[in-house]
Amino acid sequence: MNHFLIAPVVLPALVGPFIIMVVRHHLDLMRIFSLASTVLLVAISLVLAAQASSGEIQVYELGNWSAPFGIVLVLDRLSAMMVLLTSVLALVVNLYVIGSGWDKRGANFHALFQFQLMGIIGAFLTGDAFNLFVFFEVLLIASYGLMIHSGGTRRFQAGMQYVVYNLLGSTLFLFALGTLYAVTGTLNMADLAVRVAEIPAEDSALLRVGAVMLLLVFAIKAAVIPLHFWLPASYANAPLPIAALFAIMTKVGAYAILRMYTLVFGPDLALTEGLAGAWLMPAALITLMIGAIGVLGSYRMGRLVAFGAITSMGTLLTAIALFTPEGVTAALYYTVHSTLAAAFLFLVADLVTERQGIEITAQRVMPQSGLIAVLFFAGAIALTGMPPLSGFLGKLLVLDAARDHDLVWWIWGTVLIGSLVTILGMARAGSLLFWKSHSITETEVDPTVAQDHQPHQLHEDHDSSAHGKVAPTARATVLPFVACFALLAGLVALTVFAGPASHYAEATAAQLFAPETYIRAVLGEVTP
Amino acid sequence: MSLFLIAALPFLGAVFPALLIRAGRNASASAAGLTTFLAFAGLLLHAPAIFRGEVIQVGVDWLPALGLNANFFLDGLGFLFASMILGIGLLIILYARFYLSREDPMGQFYTYLLLFQGAMVGITLSDNILLLLVFWELTSLSSFLLIGYWKHLPEGRQGARMALAVTGSGGLAMIGGMMILGNITGSYDLSVILQNKELIQASPLYLPALVLILVGCFTKSAQFPFHFWLPHAMAAPTPVSAYLHSATMVKAGIFLMARLWPVLAGTPEWFYIVATTGLVTMLLGAVIALFKDDLKALLAFSTVSHLGLITMLLGFGTKIAAVTAVFHIINHATFKAALFMSAGIVDHETHTRDINRLGGLRHLMPVTATIAIVAALSMAGIPPFNGFLSKEMMLEETVHTHWGSSAYLVPGLALLAALFSAAYSFRFIGHVFLGQPRNDYPAKPHDPGFGMWAGPALLMILVVLIGLFSATLVGPLVAIAAGAVIGGAELPYYSLKLWHGLTPALYMSGVAVAGGLLLLLLHRPLMAAWNAALRPEAKQIFDRLMRGLTKLSQLITDGLHNGAITRYAFVMMLFIIALSYYAYSSGTIQAPTRLAQTEGPIALIAWFCLIVATLAVVAKHRQRQLSLVLIGVVGLVVSLGFNYLSAPDLALTQLSVEVVTMILLLLALNFMPKDSPIESPLWVRLRDGGIAVIAGLGAATLIYMLMLRDFSMPSISEFHLANSYKGGGGTNVVNVILVDFRGYDTFGEIIVLGIAALVIYALTEAVLGTRVRAYLLNRKPDMPQAGDAHPMMMVVATRVMMPLALMVAAYIFFRGHNLPGGGFIAGLITAIALLMQYMASGFSWASERQRMFYHGTIGSGVLIAAATGLGSWFGGVPFLTSAFGYIHWPPLDEFEWATAALFDLGVFLAVVGAVLLALESLARFAWQPGISSEHAMDINPARDDLEQAQLQAQAPGKHPGLQAPGPHDPSTKGEV
Amino acid sequence: MDMIFEYLIAGFLIMSGVFGFVGSFGLLKLNDPMSRLHAPTKATTLGVGGVLLASMVHGLTVEGSVSLHELMITLFLFLTAPVTALFIAKVHLHRHETKDSLPPPADDSNWATHTVIEPHPEQD
Amino acid sequence: MNPLSIEFLVASAVGLLTAAGIYLILRRRTFPVILGLSLLTYGVNIFLFATGRLMVNAPPILNKYADVAYTDPLPQALVLTAIVISFGMTAVVVMIALAAYLSARDDLIDMPHHPEDEGEDA
Amino acid sequence: MIAFATFFAFVCFALAILMNLWKIISAAEIADRILALDAMFINALALMILYGISLGSEIYFEASLIIAMLGFVSTVAYARFILRGNIIE
Amino acid sequence: MKLLQRLVPHPILTLLLTIAWVLLTSTWTLNSLVFGFLLGIGIPFLTQPYWPNQMRMKKPLKIAAYILLVLYDIIVANVVVARIVVFKPNSKRRPAWIAVPLDLRTPEAITVLAGTITMTPGTVSADVSAEGHALLVHCLDASDPDAVRDSIKQRYERRLMEIFE
Numbered sequence A: 001m002n003h004f005l006i007a008p009v010v011l012p013a014l015v016g017p018f019i020i021m022v023v024r025h026h027l028d029l030m031r032i033f034s035l036a037s038t039v040l041l042v043a044i045s046l047v048l049a050a051q052a053s054s055g056e057i058q059v060y061e062l063g064n065w066s067a068p069f070g071i072v073l074v075l076d077r078l079s080a081m082m083v084l085l086t087s088v089l090a091l092v093v094n095l096y097v098i099g100s101g102w103d104k105r106g107a108n109f110h111a112l113f114q115f116q117l118m119g120i121i122g123a124f125l126t127g128d129a130f131n132l133f134v135f136f137e138v139l140l141i142a143s144y145g146l147m148i149h150s151g152g153t154r155r156f157q158a159g160m161q162y163v164v165y166n167l168l169g170s171t172l173f174l175f176a177l178g179t180l181y182a183v184t185g186t187l188n189m190a191d192l193a194v195r196v197a198e199i200p201a202e203d204s205a206l207l208r209v210g211a212v213m214l215l216l217v218f219a220i221k222a223a224v225i226p227l228h229f230w231l232p233a234s235y236a237n238a239p240l241p242i243a244a245l246f247a248i249m250t251k252v253g254a255y256a257i258l259r260m261y262t263l264v265f266g267p268d269l270a271l272t273e274g275l276a277g278a279w280l281m282p283a284a285l286i287t288l289m290i291g292a293i294g295v296l297g298s299y300r301m302g303r304l305v306a307f308g309a310i311t312s313m314g315t316l317l318t319a320i321a322l323f324t325p326e327g328v329t330a331a332l333y334y335t336v337h338s339t340l341a342a343a344f345l346f347l348v349a350d351l352v353t354e355r356q357g358i359e360i361t362a363q364r365v366m367p368q369s370g371l372i373a374v375l376f377f378a379g380a381i382a383l384t385g386m387p388p389l390s391g392f393l394g395k396l397l398v399l400d401a402a403r404d405h406d407l408v409w410w411i412w413g414t415v416l417i418g419s420l421v422t423i424l425g426m427a428r429a430g431s432l433l434f435w436k437s438h439s440i441t442e443t444e445v446d447p448t449v450a451q452d453h454q455p456h457q458l459h460e461d462h463d464s465s466a467h468g469k470v471a472p473t474a475r476a477t478v479l480p481f482v483a484c485f486a487l488l489a490g491l492v493a494l495t496v497f498a499g500p501a502s503h504y505a506e507a508t509a510a511q512l513f514a515p516e517t518y519i520r521a522v523l524g525e526v527t528p
Numbered sequence B: 001m002s003l004f005l006i007a008a009l010p011f012l013g014a015v016f017p018a019l020l021i022r023a024g025r026n027a028s029a030s031a032a033g034l035t036t037f038l039a040f041a042g043l044l045l046h047a048p049a050i051f052r053g054e055v056i057q058v059g060v061d062w063l064p065a066l067g068l069n070a071n072f073f074l075d076g077l078g079f080l081f082a083s084m085i086l087g088i089g090l091l092i093i094l095y096a097r098f099y100l101s102r103e104d105p106m107g108q109f110y111t112y113l114l115l116f117q118g119a120m121v122g123i124t125l126s127d128n129i130l131l132l133l134v135f136w137e138l139t140s141l142s143s144f145l146l147i148g149y150w151k152h153l154p155e156g157r158q159g160a161r162m163a164l165a166v167t168g169s170g171g172l173a174m175i176g177g178m179m180i181l182g183n184i185t186g187s188y189d190l191s192v193i194l195q196n197k198e199l200i201q202a203s204p205l206y207l208p209a210l211v212l213i214l215v216g217c218f219t220k221s222a223q224f225p226f227h228f229w230l231p232h233a234m235a236a237p238t239p240v241s242a243y244l245h246s247a248t249m250v251k252a253g254i255f256l257m258a259r260l261w262p263v264l265a266g267t268p269e270w271f272y273i274v275a276t277t278g279l280v281t282m283l284l285g286a287v288i289a290l291f292k293d294d295l296k297a298l299l300a301f302s303t304v305s306h307l308g309l310i311t312m313l314l315g316f317g318t319k320i321a322a323v324t325a326v327f328h329i330i331n332h333a334t335f336k337a338a339l340f341m342s343a344g345i346v347d348h349e350t351h352t353r354d355i356n357r358l359g360g361l362r363h364l365m366p367v368t369a370t371i372a373i374v375a376a377l378s379m380a381g382i383p384p385f386n387g388f389l390s391k392e393m394m395l396e397e398t399v400h401t402h403w404g405s406s407a408y409l410v411p412g413l414a415l416l417a418a419l420f421s422a423a424y425s426f427r428f429i430g431h432v433f434l435g436q437p438r439n440d441y442p443a444k445p446h447d448p449g450f451g452m453w454a455g456p457a458l459l460m461i462l463v464v465l466i467g468l469f470s471a472t473l474v475g476p477l478v479a480i481a482a483g484a485v486i487g488g489a490e491l492p493y494y495s496l497k498l499w500h501g502l503t504p505a506l507y508m509s510g511v512a513v514a515g516g517l518l519l520l521l522l523h524r525p526l527m528a529a530w531n532a533a534l535r536p537e538a539k540q541i542f543d544r545l546m547r548g549l550t551k552l553s554q555l556i557t558d559g560l561h562n563g564a565i566t567r568y569a570f571v572m573m574l575f576i577i578a579l580s581y582y583a584y585s586s587g588t589i590q591a592p593t594r595l596a597q598t599e600g601p602i603a604l605i606a607w608f609c610l611i612v613a614t615l616a617v618v619a620k621h622r623q624r625q626l627s628l629v630l631i632g633v634v635g636l637v638v639s640l641g642f643n644y645l646s647a648p649d650l651a652l653t654q655l656s657v658e659v660v661t662m663i664l665l666l667l668a669l670n671f672m673p674k675d676s677p678i679e680s681p682l683w684v685r686l687r688d689g690g691i692a693v694i695a696g697l698g699a700a701t702l703i704y705m706l707m708l709r710d711f712s713m714p715s716i717s718e719f720h721l722a723n724s725y726k727g728g729g730g731t732n733v734v735n736v737i738l739v740d741f742r743g744y745d746t747f748g749e750i751i752v753l754g755i756a757a758l759v760i761y762a763l764t765e766a767v768l769g770t771r772v773r774a775y776l777l778n779r780k781p782d783m784p785q786a787g788d789a790h791p792m793m794m795v796v797a798t799r800v801m802m803p804l805a806l807m808v809a810a811y812i813f814f815r816g817h818n819l820p821g822g823g824f825i826a827g828l829i830t831a832i833a834l835l836m837q838y839m840a841s842g843f844s845w846a847s848e849r850q851r852m853f854y855h856g857t858i859g860s861g862v863l864i865a866a867a868t869g870l871g872s873w874f875g876g877v878p879f880l881t882s883a884f885g886y887i888h889w890p891p892l893d894e895f896e897w898a899t900a901a902l903f904d905l906g907v908f909l910a911v912v913g914a915v916l917l918a919l920e921s922l923a924r925f926a927w928q929p930g931i932s933s934e935h936a937m938d939i940n941p942a943r944d945d946l947e948q949a950q951l952q953a954q955a956p957g958k959h960p961g962l963q964a965p966g967p968h969d970p971s972t973k974g975e976v
Numbered sequence C: 001m002d003m004i005f006e007y008l009i010a011g012f013l014i015m016s017g018v019f020g021f022v023g024s025f026g027l028l029k030l031n032d033p034m035s036r037l038h039a040p041t042k043a044t045t046l047g048v049g050g051v052l053l054a055s056m057v058h059g060l061t062v063e064g065s066v067s068l069h070e071l072m073i074t075l076f077l078f079l080t081a082p083v084t085a086l087f088i089a090k091v092h093l094h095r096h097e098t099k100d101s102l103p104p105p106a107d108d109s110n111w112a113t114h115t116v117i118e119p120h121p122e123q124d
Numbered sequence D: 001m002n003p004l005s006i007e008f009l010v011a012s013a014v015g016l017l018t019a020a021g022i023y024l025i026l027r028r029r030t031f032p033v034i035l036g037l038s039l040l041t042y043g044v045n046i047f048l049f050a051t052g053r054l055m056v057n058a059p060p061i062l063n064k065y066a067d068v069a070y071t072d073p074l075p076q077a078l079v080l081t082a083i084v085i086s087f088g089m090t091a092v093v094v095m096i097a098l099a100a101y102l103s104a105r106d107d108l109i110d111m112p113h114h115p116e117d118e119g120e121d122a
Numbered sequence E: 001m002i003a004f005a006t007f008f009a010f011v012c013f014a015l016a017i018l019m020n021l022w023k024i025i026s027a028a029e030i031a032d033r034i035l036a037l038d039a040m041f042i043n044a045l046a047l048m049i050l051y052g053i054s055l056g057s058e059i060y061f062e063a064s065l066i067i068a069m070l071g072f073v074s075t076v077a078y079a080r081f082i083l084r085g086n087i088i089e
Numbered sequence F: 001m002k003l004l005q006r007l008v009p010h011p012i013l014t015l016l017l018t019i020a021w022v023l024l025t026s027t028w029t030l031n032s033l034v035f036g037f038l039l040g041i042g043i044p045f046l047t048q049p050y051w052p053n054q055m056r057m058k059k060p061l062k063i064a065a066y067i068l069l070v071l072y073d074i075i076v077a078n079v080v081v082a083r084i085v086v087f088k089p090n091s092k093r094r095p096a097w098i099a100v101p102l103d104l105r106t107p108e109a110i111t112v113l114a115g116t117i118t119m120t121p122g123t124v125s126a127d128v129s130a131e132g133h134a135l136l137v138h139c140l141d142a143s144d145p146d147a148v149r150d151s152i153k154q155r156y157e158r159r160l161m162e163i164f165e
Ligand code: NA
Pocket: A299, A359, A360, A361, D116, D118
């Protein structure tokens, strides 16, 4: 029995409570343990990824109950990849948060952070549909805490909306799971696959309802239009480094769609035909476009990047909605890219807002303007999918994968026009932030203008640091920049090693489109 | 030198200038120059092979899944362009070293420049169209940086963004075109694509591919109607302009048209699109250039015009036209770079670029004047300079070209363009350098240092030499480059020489020069007419378009995401309902397999209560406390229902959760408004009601249908029922599922609770850290308060009730594995028991007496659960594997132990901690000075009488009843 | 013997039903708030008590097991019912009675519910 | 359809709770929204519970002595988990609503934002 | 006979609950509503035990026990809310 | 002895809890008794801070007698109240407030008295006076409030005085 499978879930689950119980009053110790846990998590994830890369699917039977009666963890290439991505991102964000001192601005940050990781990783590893729900809840509730970390009126209000919207999603999840259970009598995903395949076609209606509700749940997480409305306000009002971590959360939705709709409701399954394909593609394309328009139409940093993240989700889901091995290959590559890119830009956005507030306006030159400008430029390149960073390659992969699709012209047109609009938006923001400021000298700053923006920058709360405006002591420490450059390095590596990366993605896609292996690994040779 | 290295060198070198700038401007410039020189030298090393007609190829797989390979190749065309880019690049680096002032961040400049140079070299060397796209987009990005280099100039920012918008969109169109091209041929490698002319031109996708690629080329090369960005890019420092608009950026489009000429050209579509665009651009650019007063703007539009010329030539699709195009590319690069640099010198020295403020510079800066005049004459097409040669060949070609049925259209317009071209060249010479020196220049001009004019001077020499000895000097180069353009086919007959005899082209040249002179003479009235004429100002249109787009985007974005979650949720419901209905209606359903079970009046009455209470909640939801009471009814009935339907565990859980939730809500409601106003208009309420009813009907129908049908296969719970006792050691199957079969779910569930408590705590800290704290401290109750906050009877009853309740909790806890109950319910009951104490004596009094560390309680709960799970590792079995057994200690009977109980203890602790932490947070909100009482109950005659007696002993004569506020007055203990 | 127990059980059940009904009926019928308080807090006590007794006897005879845990419920009800009533009465006193509408509290200053001290929260 | 069947009663209860919950969630103040979430939670819990089909007097407590019918225990366990989770969620959402109210002194759940009239870069 | 008596009691308590419900919804005064809810808890408790008797099962005992305890707590909480606003001050 | 007092602060409570456990489990075994006793010691120990003072009750027989008396009164009370509720028109009923001055001083005793009043015929304890020297009692139907007051003092308070003080 390979206990490594449960390690990435148990580790944060132990470190979280440990931090609260033992070192709650020692910031340095909290940081050390949190960081150490994250580093260890990366190490574990690397081991798991190495194990998964052989192509063998590993199963961990919790409580020693075999599937489908107990809950199993399943490690395949996809889950290993997502776990690794999560832990790497977590490490970087953790560095940033510590470096920028965001963790000091509210209570219990590191414990919540650990639990957040536990939830995300648990969701990636589980092989049980209801357990997926449970871990969705774990990651959600931790995200509620992180989202309102350090407080503030607007953040609370946005937090309220975020929670309510997601609670509706969770409710839908239960409706879906109930329906699936009532029809099939099982919760294990592999078992579901087996049973769904045996249900006669003339008895499809109720199962279809369950399947589509499940898809909608994941679509909410993945921020597919018109279920994306939770995202802009929550990401924009969350502490931006947290939003950087949240870049992986939308991917959980995408992951779940990919998992369920290759394993259980595969593209060849007649029973659920037309449920995913019919609307997901158009919806993904509209999502992409709405995100792009949002980038151009944003006048605040957080919102800008949030819409950027929506665009990238649109692109990602476009690739997924192809439901072909090529599409999934592209989607997986793009998943890694867009996670790193969105996180990167969120961190840069935080660097900016920490120095001059949340509005995208020209103000006087900020400290470290040059360095930040370089980072912003790189982040914008990454997120808009311009060369030389991996976004361009990812986008080309998506376009290439779509070439045999019925909607190929729509896909190409939307992806390309969406890129253009995003580029325009980013260029506008960048030139306002980093260039126009140079035409404003100290004496030229118009106090009345500053006054005008006041209500939007500074809410009635006292802690100005939480909400931007120019933090008077916004002194640079190295760590935030290290974090940013680490993500940039990740993007560069993903570009340079696009070959191996895409090869892994290809193998993963192949694994996903051969669900028999997965089913056999989980249920053994016997079919019930 | 490997092509990899040549392509990489500028990028590698780009690092140095920015780093070395601390070592000085010379170091920075030298690093840039050296890198460029190395790359150039490396390129030239390949010259012998290239001139032998060889093609050099290197390649490595990059993204094989896509067919994107890092393949480079060098042929004549690539060689020509790469040499121009690197050669002129060298001159520009030298020139810029002297041109830029001390205030300009030179390191940045050279870094951007090298990035740009690398991207351009990459384009010319790419053997893979996707790779080419990478470099293509990189040129857009790096030119964005270069054009916006002077951050403080608004024109710079706008120009940069405009260039990015136009070339960027073109680039994206080109991606589409290239993808199509790759799809047609099955490969993205250029060398493969170039072999497939028939395949491509026969494909139905030929036209879309062609159009998309051409959009990319035209935007990059500033062809009509995309020409407008180029003049605005002139806000860049002149070295940039010189580089971008002579040798590089704008030539990228030309390069690509030439590159793909073998497979795309030769069709009518190609001819009509490319040649026509080129022709129109050539004419339009020339006309506008004549009326520009800004030196650089004049040159910019002349560039537009000349690019149109080259495009037109490529568009003719004939081999000889292609040769001419290649030749003009070389010529234009030389004279235009020289002209820009000269204009830059003029600007640099006189501090103005306004032609109206210049004149007579021939006397003040003779060197510059010589260079500029020679280059401008070449531009005008005056022999013996090189511009004349290629323009002559061009005119010759137009004569042989029919547009539709018209034989005169092309030559006629070309002649007109040549005429205007001569005119603006003459104006450039005449109005800037000739005439009398003036005394009102913004700065006193004189020739600059050698470093600055060395570059243009070299180019001027080339202009002259190529004009005189074209065949010798550039003949081979033209041959190999043109050979590559026409795809290795045999070169047509042509000769590069000044005198071709009395050809129609010569007459046309003559007419052009004469006409040009005439136009210059008439310049003043023409200018007035031009200024009076109404014409579309591209920049304004573009600006308006961009502003409109931005505004529209803001409108759409803010309109869609208006912050109204009521609408978001409505849309969500609508979508869910619609899709679910679609899923249902597009499937088929069989007849029910189960019979509905008829029930008696009791169930009916419970159902009735539920319905009425639920409807009442909706109807009375504005009275908040009442709706809480009604929700309590709903919860009660639901619990009864669970019990009735064989789910005692659920009933217990539901009941206890119900009460705790209600108390949390009451605690919160204390701070909030007690009523909700009517806000939604009637139609909104009807709309919401409508969607709610539909959703409810959907849910009801779904579950009704499900309940009347059997599982399609036996449920896995049969295994649970069969193995609960054997394998899990418990007879309460629900509990065994919770702590054993699906203990992992429960583990997640207590983590959720723990997190909830952490969030609540953090949130409380955050709220109390703001001015809300002051508000809370000064908050007056919004309802009148009664006295006797901690009634004696309640306190006394609680003293007995709480231990009893804890006993019940223990009972529920220990029997849970076999009978209804378990850690969660026990935890809630314990919490409720403590809550009873809080309600009786107040939170502060109670918690002072028993300092519970709630964080620790939760943490230990989670840790115990996790440790129980981990314990199974020692048995070599997976996480959360349970064990149970029996112990017999005489004289006691045998009793059972199970690790599941330990796990349940974890659950218990987490629940208790979470609930109490939440309560504590609310108590902290409510805390006000003096709220905490030192006594359990406000009124206690035994205690008060004793105190009274003591007090009277100290101060006799006071009647206890009249004394207020005395020590026994509740006010001194309860509130204040 | 069995017959007796059966009668006993039936009697308890009928009694409980009657009192249960009357308790809630009183809630509707009685026309002043304090009087309404009498009906349910009393009648339901005996109503439930009857059921509990029936259950105990039933357990003893029909099921054959001595289960007295119904006594726990009784204990709970006896402990809580007066407190519940007190609180509801206090709500009434608080909202509808004044010092003057009530008899004087012997030699004490006032009734506890009406001894209200305005809180004077201080500036932090 | 048998309107007196237990299935019908349960299904209609699910329907009504869902409908009432959704209606309240679409209100504009945080408090009714929370009420609505509670109702909706009841609805979905009953739904989930009912997926095990309904049985009277067959609790899933193993009887060593008799061979009796048991209702499906699995949905019950799932509902228990769901109840606990939604309890945690409710506690959090109540506190956030309170925090938002105290900070903004306003319990509107919608968050209208006011796009400034912003000029283009000049 | 027991069956009849049980049924009788069932009907009585069920009717009682309906009357409680009516009062909760229609009462003009919050104290009455709390009172009615408390009565409802008690009646529900009785119903639960009756149900146990009618089925001959002990399984439903705990629910009654919990109701006895929780009905008290919620009644006190509602009342305290009106009396003091803050129920755990 | 001190230690024993600290460990078992409320012996009666311990007894009550042990009985409660046995009642709850309804299993009459040694295991159950031992376990119940352990809990009966543990729980009062944990909750002692909330009940700091030692409660003294004398004369256990009197306690039993009092309980029987009250039970009897409760049964009567229910019949009486039921009759009033069902048959007596509202207009004929004479609801009344009465103040009962107290001789009892300990909170436990007053609480038991108030509880008794509430559970017995037509009376409800509605409040206590600000200094704890009187109980406010509401009568459902009392033509002679003073008689009710005297009967409370005689029938219950006197007995409680003997038990508690
Ligand atoms: Na702004």
